[in-house]
Amino acid sequence: MTPVLELKNVSKTFGKKTVVDNVSFSVNSGEIFGFLGPNGAGKTTTIKMIVGLLSIDKGEIIIDGTSLKKDFEKALRNVGGIIENPELYSYMTGRQNLKIFGRMHGSIPKERYDEIIQKVKLSNRIDEKVKKYSLGMRQRLGVAQALLHNPKLLVLDEPTNGLDPAGIRDLRNTLKEYAEKDGLAVLVSSHLLSEMELMCDRFGIIDKGALTDVKTLKDIRLGKENEIRNYEFDVDQLEKAFGVFEKYLTPGNPKIVDGRLSARLSKEAAAKLNAKLVKTDIKVYSINQASHTLEDEYIAATKSEQIH
Amino acid sequence: MKIFALTGNEFTKIFSKKSTYVIIIIALASCFLLPFMNYKSANISHDSYYTQNLNSEIEWTQNTLNVYSDINTRLDNIMDYCYQTASLQILNLKLNAGITSYDDWRETESYNLINKYIESYYISYIINDNKEYIEALEKSGSLSEYVNQEALSEYLSDGSLTKLRQRYDALQSEITAISNAILNNDPAYFNQYYLTQMNNDIAQINNSIAETNKLMAQTSNEEEKQIYSENITELNSQLQLLNELLVWKQYRADNNISRDAYDWRNICVNSIESAINFQYQLPYTKEQFDEYSQYDYALKDMTYEDYLIYFDNQKAEQRDIITLYTYHLDNNIPPAQYASSTRMQLQSIYYVITLTALVGIIIAAPIVSSEYNKGTIRLLLIRPVKRYKILLSKILAVLILLIILFALFTVIYILSNIALFGYEDYSYPMLSISEGNIVSKSILETILPVLLKSAISVFFIASMVIMFSTVTKSTVLAVAMPFMFLAFSGLMGSILIYLQYYTIAEYTIFAYMNLYDIINQTGTIGNMILNNPSLNLNVNIGFALHLGYGLLMLILSFIVFSKRDIKN
Numbered sequence A: 001m002t003p004v005l006e007l008k009n010v011s012k013t014f015g016k017k018t019v020v021d022n023v024s025f026s027v028n029s030g031e032i033f034g035f036l037g038p039n040g041a042g043k044t045t046t047i048k049m050i051v052g053l054l055s056i057d058k059g060e061i062i063i064d065g066t067s068l069k070k071d072f073e074k075a076l077r078n079v080g081g082i083i084e085n086p087e088l089y090s091y092m093t094g095r096q097n098l099k100i101f102g103r104m105h106g107s108i109p110k111e112r113y114d115e116i117i118q119k120v121k122l123s124n125r126i127d128e129k130v131k132k133y134s135l136g137m138r139q140r141l142g143v144a145q146a147l148l149h150n151p152k153l154l155v156l157d158e159p160t161n162g163l164d165p166a167g168i169r170d171l172r173n174t175l176k177e178y179a180e181k182d183g184l185a186v187l188v189s190s191h192l193l194s195e196m197e198l199m200c201d202r203f204g205i206i207d208k209g210a211l212t213d214v215k216t217l218k219d220i221r222l223g224k225e226n227e228i229r230n231y232e233f234d235v236d237q238l239e240k241a242f243g244v245f246e247k248y249l250t251p252g253n254p255k256i257v258d259g260r261l262s263a264r265l266s267k268e269a270a271a272k273l274n275a276k277l278v279k280t281d282i283k284v285y286s287i288n289q290a291s292h293t294l295e296d297e298y299i300a301a302t303k304s305e306q307i308h
Numbered sequence B: 001m002k003i004f005a006l007t008g009n010e011f012t013k014i015f016s017k018k019s020t021y022v023i024i025i026i027a028l029a030s031c032f033l034l035p036f037m038n039y040k041s042a043n044i045s046h047d048s049y050y051t052q053n054l055n056s057e058i059e060w061t062q063n064t065l066n067v068y069s070d071i072n073t074r075l076d077n078i079m080d081y082c083y084q085t086a087s088l089q090i091l092n093l094k095l096n097a098g099i100t101s102y103d104d105w106r107e108t109e110s111y112n113l114i115n116k117y118i119e120s121y122y123i124s125y126i127i128n129d130n131k132e133y134i135e136a137l138e139k140s141g142s143l144s145e146y147v148n149q150e151a152l153s154e155y156l157s158d159g160s161l162t163k164l165r166q167r168y169d170a171l172q173s174e175i176t177a178i179s180n181a182i183l184n185n186d187p188a189y190f191n192q193y194y195l196t197q198m199n200n201d202i203a204q205i206n207n208s209i210a211e212t213n214k215l216m217a218q219t220s221n222e223e224e225k226q227i228y229s230e231n232i233t234e235l236n237s238q239l240q241l242l243n244e245l246l247v248w249k250q251y252r253a254d255n256n257i258s259r260d261a262y263d264w265r266n267i268c269v270n271s272i273e274s275a276i277n278f279q280y281q282l283p284y285t286k287e288q289f290d291e292y293s294q295y296d297y298a299l300k301d302m303t304y305e306d307y308l309i310y311f312d313n314q315k316a317e318q319r320d321i322i323t324l325y326t327y328h329l330d331n332n333i334p335p336a337q338y339a340s341s342t343r344m345q346l347q348s349i350y351y352v353i354t355l356t357a358l359v360g361i362i363i364a365a366p367i368v369s370s371e372y373n374k375g376t377i378r379l380l381l382i383r384p385v386k387r388y389k390i391l392l393s394k395i396l397a398v399l400i401l402l403i404i405l406f407a408l409f410t411v412i413y414i415l416s417n418i419a420l421f422g423y424e425d426y427s428y429p430m431l432s433i434s435e436g437n438i439v440s441k442s443i444l445e446t447i448l449p450v451l452l453k454s455a456i457s458v459f460f461i462a463s464m465v466i467m468f469s470t471v472t473k474s475t476v477l478a479v480a481m482p483f484m485f486l487a488f489s490g491l492m493g494s495i496l497i498y499l500q501y502y503t504i505a506e507y508t509i510f511a512y513m514n515l516y517d518i519i520n521q522t523g524t525i526g527n528m529i530l531n532n533p534s535l536n537l538n539v540n541i542g543f544a545l546h547l548g549y550g551l552l553m554l555i556l557s558f559i560v561f562s563k564r565d566i567k568n
């Protein structure tokens, strides 16, 4: 299966600073791809290149088989997006806004407008001026303009900003529905992990302009043998145990949390440390392995640590 | 075509803003009202001034005369006493005649009475044998200046009063007749009066010629003969001039031409008369030229040879005026610039160009910058549309809108004039002269080509607005810079010409901002063209500069808009 979106060694520099550094990944049809990274990592910059707002310094972006550099119009025909906040024409009604954008994609049947308006639940307010809309309504109108022309690729930059939990849930459901039903490929960026976990099938993690890891949800759930995870030790002599951990781990890793000793360790290291504790006559009542979340992935990807 | 859809989008955006309607409505209203405003200001003239001034003059004159109630003071200032007395008569005549404006022809004619009054006073002193007065007058030496030579010399030689009496009676009846003609607002009297005068002058010259001929026949001195012959040539030339002018004095009398400063027939005859006078003028001699060219701005940087050509051209122009205005009079067609309504319309219709440019500045200024500032650019440029098409659609929307508005403003302006003055004035053809032949065109045929050609400046200004809006992303700059250009380019052009940087003025755009001023030779720049024969402002170069600079600014806008990363 050819991916809907493919980035090949894409780089972008602002002045002397390389903001996106040799990034490659692809998004398939029907897939929701989470693009994760802390603020300033280069998510928006990457996305702006995909939708044609920024020129591509190096590398290639291919959308539905068409290189953006070679045929801009053909490549973007199948893209819908919201970059940062959806800034609409506030002096026009929601419907006028949709018409303006719709006309830029060629002719879109009238029923399609009604359909999408209904989908984003704006039917009763669509003929009001956008300046009267709440942030959530604008966000929904933004989604409507992005999906209006039935694109194959939807690009959303931090779409959950300013949405309430219900709004986030609605967005999630809409995206999932389109991905499953129409095979829509979705690229969604965020610096917030919790929402991404529920929404995305795959994740790319970007830090300081470089893509550090791409994982499926399944990868993460199952974990890997040498994966570093959070372990909690319930011991009788907390101070003493902490001393032992400090000897073997980098400072800052072992912590005392809620009367328990906690550290980020590999499976192997956890077993070794357990043996050391037992040797120094410390009772170990239990060892808990914190469930593996995206957060761990995220932190692991952005600052990894070796155990000696 | 996609570009039509995009242009339609831009129209939707423009017309979704309330401010667009407000601006257009204000502009349309001002087009409709301007003729009315012109009309009012032209007709108010300075009536209230005039009457105020007249009253205070009367008061002042009376006060002066009060001072002269002392006989010695009066005798010491006998000339002024007579002058003030005559003035008071005339001021009262003006008041009684109901003159309320300096433009009233009777204003000048009243003033011409003053010498007649003074002469009659002087003569009356002599006739009544008022010894002190006669003595005072003789002391002031003004008798011979005012009193008829013939009558005075007769009196001085043998004390005879016969001719003085005749003269006095003649003056009295003339003063009465003129005063009555002024009171009755009767130009026919003056037409006849000046005709008679002209005939008298001609008779006098004929006399002089006859006498000189006699003298020439009597003398045998070759040198004297030469002088007489030159005199006769001179007199004949004068005679010829007066005979030509006589035709027009006769014309005035026969056709009962008014002397009203706003009557086109009067203006035509006046212009013809002064053009005839010009035909008999000689150019300055080299010496005269060298002297006058130091003071005369128009001659400042001309050589004598240039001047002679310039003089000949002026003479030819004046000759054309004679031909043209004679045709106007013969065919009863008022020249547009002297027919009350069209005159105003011609002067002011070009206002619609500036108005369109101003509306253009306000509407076009945010067209690119606001997309950046509001962030809508991020939804606009992620479409399957090349960027140049988006900018092109914006430019097209602005230009189409401005063309429509320009047409609308022009039509409304003309309709408003018709509403004010009626249609008749528009039906007169516009006459001009080309290589000695009369060219007749309708009013629209005359104005529209000039108006359309001059409207290229709207394109230039609109391009400047779009460039600033695109390049600086600042709506404020996109309004301010073109506005300043519009407001100050004329001044810049004038300064360049004033400093005699003619080449710079001829090849930069400043002096060309109002092309119609160059075509019609009106306004500051038009006057400068008239006064600087070595300045060659070419309308076609001006047109090309507007078009060229406009296109350059648009090209720059396209480059910047297409290449620039959307970083915000």
Ligand SMILES: Nc1ncnc2c1ncn2[C@@H]1O[C@H](COP(=O)(O)OP(=O)(O)O)[C@@H](O)[C@H]1O
Residues within 6 Å of the ligand: A014, A019, A037, A038, A039, A040, A041, A042, A043, A044, A045, A046, B567, B568
């Ligand atoms: N216009 C710009 N000029 C220079 N640097 C910029 C510009 N915009 C963003 N950057 C830099 O690029 C980096 C990536 O920014 P961005 O893509 O917005 O990150 P993210 O969306 O992941 O928060 C940041 O370090 C930021 O400082």
Ligand SMILES: [Mg+2]
Residues within 6 Å of the ligand: A043, A044, A045, A158
């Ligand atoms: Mg961002």
